[in-house]
Amino acid sequence: MMSRRPAPRAALAVAAVAAVAVPPLLAPYALHLCVMVGIFAILALSLNLICGWAGMISLGHAGFWLIGAYTTALLTTDHGIAFWWALPASIGITAASGLLLGLPSLRWNGHFLAVITIAFGMIVQTLSVNWEWLTHGNDGVSNIPRPVLFGHRLGANLAFYYLVVVILAAVWALMHRFIVSGYGRALKALRDDEVAAACMGVNIARFKVTAFVLSAGIAGMAGSLYASYVRFLNPDSFGLDTSIRVFVMVVIGGIGSIGGSILGSFAVYVLPEVLRPLQQYYYVIWGVVVIVVMRFLPGGLATIWSSAPPGRE
Amino acid sequence: MAATALLQTSGLTRSFGGLLALSDLTITVEAGGIQGLIGPNGSGKSTFINVVSGVLRPDAGRVTIAGRQIAGRRADIAARAGIARTFQNLRLFGGLTVLENVLMGGHLRLRTGLAAALLGTDRAREQGLREHAEQILALVRLTHRMRQPAGTLSYGEQRRLEIARALAARPRLLLLDEPLAGMNPAEMAMVVEIMQHTVAEGVTILLVEHAMRVVMAVCARITVLNFGRCIAAGPPAAIRRDEAVIRAYLGRARHDA
């Protein structure tokens, strides 16, 4: 985001103000959509770290999301642990599972990594169905409590929305710092040319695994928020279709663009409302939109406001 | 080992599918100045550079830089030991700007923790790196291109950027793999000037190059390879008269024709 004109600061400021000021005025369903956009934006950002900056691919991020969500769900229900302890536990356990997926990335990339990450996602989902002793299988986990903050339960969706916004902003800020730092530069360098990056002293293995661990940790955070928001989990929400959906959010929004990931999740969640009169045709139209956006905006929605040539930041 | 030997290889061997690219190669690069490495096409020069810089593993042999054995270790470890290099077939980071490419060269000198990077407390080091990068860009005359993506530079500019990126590492040993390839005389002169400036700062250069006039003019010592073996080593005047060297080049020339 640093070398090219990103969104004008004014536009960002307007968006930030809108994100804070508009939701109280929204109908309950619209507010619900906003919360989901926020959670998916965090998930999309985590994937963008892998796809956009590290130049690798993951079609298994729903697996990380699941691990994060179930960790929080099971800790807060079966074990009575508070959300604020479950959240870091989710991040930690998911980050550890990121290590598991980071290791094959050292050996394979491209199609091989795509298939291995698909495998990861499907294996995680299958286990969540079949390990009933742990996950309650297809029955799912219900009555997941909302977080309690300063003695107040964030039962209202509006309060939870602000929690999501704060966390999203923090993730945004940290990702931005990471990307403009020497670490982010090295990640982009190894995306462009691994051999040359290694000759500059970049420890390729460490960087790739770090990228996967960070990405998984952030995805776990999104999962933790999701569990506590929807209050009921079952394995159906975490399939390959979800992984693909998040991937599409990232690419549609703009590969390697932080704002793009947020735009992408916004597009995925708000488009159905725009298309509401065409409800049953929504998914087909969504597919067409994906094709058309890629045709005319190869850099994603994030490039709408910059006249820069399409490409990756 | 002589006290002045910066790079010492011994018994270095590497084959590709039965074809010996390096065969029991022993080479010494003394500290300071420019040492040339020449030889006909396919004589093993690029393989040598790749093995020394850790891009390729040797099948056997040792590579010692300033007393540290690095043969068979990863490229980033070679870099850490003080080796920087350029690539014959240009391997710039095309998606990064010119400045970012040079900053990448200084990657090892950044030495900030992840936490410092995330909290933004690495700014001072980044600033130091950046000032050095700008000096180097001025040296290679690419200041005006600083903010452009490296992929948009002309061929000669990309070659200079490769050198700039390697210099940003403040290496002990700089391996230049055909830095003059495809350049016009004016560009060549510019690169020679850059090399001399670099040597004056105490960096040792190992120069692989086909432009013989330049090699003879700038190198204090030259090593000649043929079929992965060292067939001669010495000052330019001696190399020019060396029977084995003349045979190697003439023999190939006749073979090529």
Place this chain on the structure above:
Amino acid sequence: MLVQIVVSGLASGATYALIALGFVIIWNTAAVVNFAQGEFAVAAMFVALVLSRFGHVPLFLALPASVAASALLGWLTERIVIRPVIGRNAMTVVTVTIGLQIVLSDGAKLIFGGQPYPFPAPFSGAPLGFGGVVLPRQSLLVILAMALLVAALHAMSVLTPFGKRLRAVAQDREVAAMMGIDVNRTVAQGFAVSAAVAGVAGVLLAPVIFVSADLGLPLLIKSFVAAIIGGFGSYPGALAGGLLIGVIDNVVSYAVSTDYRDVISFLVLIVMLLLRPTGLFPNHR
């Protein structure tokens, strides 16, 4: 018993193998990883279903017609969806094929709903017995059909001018263009052939499963895995990989449980990648 399990595994594996073959044809000619490949098979299934069940067209006409329809779909895919983005960043192109996958599978759901449809079996006679081993006719037919189709494709690729053009484009697009080959046309035809092969897989598979709109993605994943196991880009590899996946699935379903079928197939994939990173048939191109 084991023979029966293996044979019916080979039968479903044959359909994965064919879809994988089509998938690899597109990869080789256009460097596109086509996430809509499974949908080509599903499209053929639905066309055959509509013609035979609702149009009362006899199967021997409905099957070739549905394969032709899926070939047409493949050709249109290249012309309308792929050609404008060809040569762009791989993630952009993959996303376009994902968009197409969404359009086709949800389009099918829109027309036919989410429910599964039974499909009439072309050969509904009693299973054949071979010295105590009883094998369903459909399984044998599928394996036989796959073998014939592969032989025909191989002959086409080696003998016909079209096959030679296809191979030239797969080898090197630019050189092919310099040789006077119309690359765009050849790639479009490659898509048509690829989709037709997937279509054959679809109509072979239809009688043994229920036809439904959400089959495309699972079929794609099976064939993607098959192509990887086989050595990405290799035709014999795609076939062997598909057959292997089919057999493994069936043996695991029988010997362990259907719950863990996919997990074990994937673990086999990962073990194979560790042992043979280049796949069964390394593709030196």
